Amino acid sequence: MTLSEELILHQKINLPYRYTAGTVTETFLEGLTERTIRGTRCAACGHFSVPARPFCPVCSEHTSSTEDVEPLGHLESWTETPHESGSRVFALIRIADADNVALHLVDADPNTLEEGMALEPQWTPDPEAEITAIRAWRPIRET
Amino acid sequence: MTAENPLRLEYVANFEYAYAAGRYASRFMTALRDEAKLHGTRCDECDVVLVPPRPVCGLCGGATSDWLEVGPTGTITGYTVVEIPFIDPMTGRERPVPYGFAFIRLDGADTNIYHFLEENRHDHLEIGMSVEAVFKPPDERTGTMADIVNFRTLQEK
Amino acid sequence: MGRAAAVVAVGPTDHASRRLDVSIPEMVREAVDRCLASKDLSFGQIDAIVIGNMELFEGINLPELWMATAIGAAGKPMYKLNNGGTVGASVAVAADHLVSSGLYDTVLGIGYEKQSEGETQSAITTVGDPAWERAVMAGAIGNFAVMASTYVAASGVTPEQAAQVAVKSRRNACRNPHAHLCRPDITVEQVLASRVLAEPVRLLDMCPSSDGACAIVVAAEGRAEQVTPRPAWFAATATAHDTQFMGDSPQRLARMRSLIAASDRVYAKAGIRDPRQDLDVAEIYEPATYAELAMYENLRLCDWGEGGALIDEGVTEIDGEIPVNPSGGVLATNPVGATALIRVAEAALQVMHEAGDHQIADADIALATGYGGNAWTEALILRGGRP
Structure with missing residues (x-):
């Protein structure tokens, strides 16, 4: 066989999707539209998760109904990543008295951050926003 | 967000790929694009002519070595008229219905390819009808199976 | 051969056309909870998990990682098939x-699909070879209809x-609450009189698009009899493939090489x-009415060309000589990634009585x-009583 010109086929896979959130996630997202953060407690082992989850991340049992929590976070750890519109700080934040930590953005100069620092949510002005309702977390300024 | 109207998160996934066609498809597609000619390979073991051309026979597993020109005429070996639309993921749009769709055995080949038919009236089609490939004009051919617009029937049912 | x-x-x-009450992990959990509860089992008794679906149908990559919590898989071996x-x-x-x-x-097996969340017909088109088939495919129904014509x-x-x-x-399905x-009254x-999707296939000739899941527990001899008095023993399993291109034989349905071999x-x-x-009894993967008739022949339930006669004579009815799909089959329930597991589960329920x-x-x-992609067949024989 003689070698011929090799072709490259440029193709797309373009598909629409619609994901059902489910009751627990829906209740959590609904809370965000009302500026409320919600968690769930495992009915079996007591593990408290924020954000709310349908199943316990430790023992996989069903969780009990969602609870509203204090909109207060504590900084566990963070990293600075370059971004075209300035660097971003991604952080692991323990929300209220959760047993887990959540990944979110922190809006602050990384040089001023300290482990255990208290954080508050910075809400977006968009009243329709769900998962994007918290734009970022920021250090609570002492008054 | 209510029990009657649960939250559904809607989005479109749009992925772009660049597939290497490989030696066999490249040779076939280049001849299709440049000369409007179709080719198959012959199995050294069982002698069948395979379209798409390939290095190993799909029927007996034997090696192939000869390339042969096949078509552009052929025979309908199975057919339908599709009346249910679906989104073609290559374009993100629905292909208009109805359209004829068939197995075609190109003259000189022993295997069949799926392709579209110009005829979209089911009662005007039958197995065994002679057809001929309708090629796009040379300046519109890019080296894909879509360089064949469809197959036109050469006889009345 | 190993142990039984x-x-x-x-x-x-x-099952429903759209399970809007649950997310995918919650739907899968429904099957797992029912499976474990039916024999008073718990996650602690599961040693490993096998899970399967079609990723592009829901558009979620590595879904087994994403739902590990929901199925009790954290810290355990989990195998994903697709x-x-x-x-x-x-x-x-x-x-x-x-x-x-x-x-x-003791192994937990799971299959699921939430067809309502994506475009199955479109996603299935991506199984086609990019060079040869993608530009000239007509979805599962169009491609199947051509084979049905042959x-x-x-x-x-x-x-x-x-x-x-x-x-x-659809009548058998009324005996199956799931x-x-x-x-x-069909x-x-x-x-x-139902509308033509692609001749000769009409709407009611085709399987539905379902949201649902199925779970089974498989246990070893010794353990199995402790869980249930009449386990469904795997007497034989076989897997066989056909070649890539549908058109290599126009008789892809009349002579299903992989089904015959398996x-x-x-x-x-x-x-x-x-x-x-x-x-x-048989629980077979029939995506459409014409496929079931062809499968009668390929499975040697009758001679070649006698598939139609078999249904005429009522041989495969629920009270017939060899009942086929007393559960209603794929034509009644089709959450794709679960569909073939439902066949195994239904066959198991039959021999478990x-x-x-x-x-x-x-x-x-x-x-x-x-049966998948017109190319791949799994066949299983389950037997009640002793291994």
Whole structure:
């Protein structure tokens, strides 16, 4: 066989999707539209998760109904990543008295951050926003 | 967000790929694009002519070595008229219905390819009808199976 | 050969065109909870998990990681399969192999699909080779209809005979509380009057698009009898492929090379000489009425060309000589990634004598099949009583 010109086929896979959130996630997202953060407690082992989850991340049992929590976070750890519109700080934040930590953005100069620092949510002005309702977390300024 | 109207998160996934066609498809597609000619390979073991051309026979597993020109005429070996639309993921749009769709055995080949038919009236089609490939004009051919617009029937049912 | 393994517990979900009440992990959990609860089992007794679906149908990559919490998989071995309509049967076969090899004593097998969340017809098109097939595919239904036309030409089956399969399925489904499409009053005339999707296939000739999941527990000899008094033993399993291009043989449906190879192998292993006589019940993966008739022939339930006669004579009805799909089958319930596992689960329930209103009396030997991409077949023989 003689070698011929090799072709490259440029193709797309373009598909629409619609994901059902489910009751627990829906209740959590609904809370965000009302500026409320919600968690769930495992009915079996007591593990408290924020954000709310349908199943316990430790023992996989069903969780009990969602609870509203204090909109207060504590900084566990963070990293600075370059971004075209300035660097971003991604952080692991323990929300209220959760047993887990959540990944979110922190809006602050990384040089001023300290482990255990208290954080508050910075809400977006968009009243329709769900998962994007918290734009970022920021250090609570002492008054 | 209510029990009657649960939250559904809607989005479109749009992925772009660049597939290497490989030696066999490249040779076939280049001849299709440049000369409007179709080719198959012959199995050294069982002698069948395979379209798409390939290095190993799909029927007996034997090696192939000869390339042969096949078509552009052929025979309908199975057919339908599709009346249910679906989104073609290559374009993100629905292909208009109805359209004829068939197995075609190109003259000189022993295997069949799926392709579209110009005829979209089911009662005007039958197995065994002679057809001929309708090629796009040379300046519109890019080296894909879509360089064949469809197959036109050469006889009345 | 290894040690004997058996299905000991089965859990279906409820099925619907759209399960808007649950997310995917919650839907899968429904099947797992029902499966474990049916035999008083818990996550602590599960050694490993096998899970399968079709990723592009929901557009979620590595879904097994994303739902590990929901299925009790954290810290355990989990194997994911993704091989088309066959996948659910492959999950069962993999679970059997993991147990019979001695690697694990108790394995949870899961299949699921939430078809309402994506575009199945479109996603299926991406199985086509990018160079040869993607630009000239017509979805699962269009491609199948071309194959059906060749089967009609080869066998002479009529639309009326195909319609009888549709009627049998939707009536049987009314005996199965977990089936999606129960139509107690459906008639041949209604099937023939339903709209054409792609000749010769009409709406009621085709399987539905379902949201649902299925779970099974497979346990080793010794353990299995502790879980349930009458386990469904894996007597034989076989996997076979056909070649890539549908058009290599226009008789892809009339002569299904992979189904013939896989079923012949399990018949030989299980000592089945005359499947019509020796099998008590079959749960087969029939995506459309014409496929079921063709499969009768390929499975040697009748001679070549006699598929239509078999349904005419009522041989495969729930009270017939060899009942096929007493659960309603794929034509009644089709969450793709779960569909072939439902075949295995239903075959298991039959030989466990737990199939409820669609139980075939004294069923002892059952056939289950999975079929995917027109190329890949799994065949299984399950046997009640002793291994």
